[in-house]
Amino acid sequence: MQHLGCSHRFCATLCILSSMKQIFALVDCNNFFVSCERVFNPHLEGCPVVVLSNNDGCIIARSNEAKALSIPMGMPLFEANKIIRHHNIHVYSSNYPLYGDMSARVMNALGTFSPHMEIYSIDEAFLGLAGFEHRGLRDYGLNIKNTIKQWTGIPVSIGIAETKTLAKIAGHIAKRSDKANGSFTITDESTKCNVLDKIKIRDIWGIGSRWAQMLNDQGVKTALDFHNLHERWVRKRMGITGTRTLLELRGQPCLNLESHPPDKKTIRVSRSFAKPVTNRQVLRESVAAFAARAAEKMRRNGLVCSTVNVFVMTNQFNPKNYYRGSASHSPPVPSNHTAEITQAAMIAFENVWTPGLQFKSAGVMMLGLVPVERIQGQLFFQPNKLVNERKKRLMVAFDKINSNIGNNTIRIASTGVDNRAKCGVYTLQNYRSPRYTTCWSELPIVQA
DNA sequence: TCTGGGGTCCTAGGACCC
């Protein structure tokens, strides 16, 4: 956020970001996970398809055909089973190695259309198109859409406007309107008002279910209604976040393009178990495996953490016996070393373990993350440079072995010697497709 | 019976300081 000399905090956060007119393009992959499956299984085209969350718990992606059958986002699989059988819906477990790789291909292709890009999520990116002629924007969007489809097989929709929030709304129209054909621009006031009048309050980026309910209760039903509210009222009821959304809808950019992702502030690894865990050793080994995985993530991001938090939970959908325990422990110095992080997690674990409970999920959080080169020195603790260098080299070798030969080829003993507690073993994945692009033994086979 | 995982920001209130 740029600061244009306004000292008041509120003004500072709302100031217009640049004197030059911004243009944002939101590129959104259509039903991304389903589209990834379809690239390698073209016969799924035109069929209802859903993709499940980890542990085959909920439906987290749906093809248009599945949406037309009124399957809501997040529906638990057990509730959907009847409709799945009845309509012969194709079901897939989530296959993150495949989706991550396909995402990288899409993002690489998008990078050729603008030097200014923010990768917003696995299936979305904003492009900065400031300086482009308004008249040519929609065609540019169509060009992007066709190129991505041709290069990667993934269908995308493009929304173009002067703020991110409006670009999101343009993307919403691009995806749903036949006339838009996948690319829609909002660059003039009358188009904007026409469009906002048709957008439900819940479909505005930044307005979730709670605020939508509150606004609906106040008679604010459409994006246009919201757009016309008094700024003071919004500030009072929805804070600075809601006010930013309001101003963005009015064409005043409050959210900048984040070309370089800011450093992470927390890293979390957590899983729910396929079956409740009552055994101390099994839970302990799982937490150790999560900690090891988190340490690996920190190393990949060049970060160290000062505190390790461990949490364990019983079934959250059973409020009667619900228990959530959480405890933290700090390693002597900030670290991303697997052994040190795991050790800290094991100490914290002792404070959350409670016998006699049925644990349904557990996880670890790395807190106080800082870049590895900014570790704070300690007055009474002089690190041994030689030891440090050896530790670092050990972790480099550790990561190299696991990346070249396969995850968990080498691991720390507290995650379980019989390999049962490694990440994912307790997770159901009954419907996973092959890792077509990231695993030699699962490459697609082309028949002559 | 079966209900994901990983993040962010903002705000209010308490502890603590001088």
Added chain:
DNA sequence: TCTGGGGTCCTAGGACCC
């Protein structure tokens, strides 16, 4: 008996996102 004013930092909880 009477007991200030102003600031920072931390944390928990609530909202949001995909």
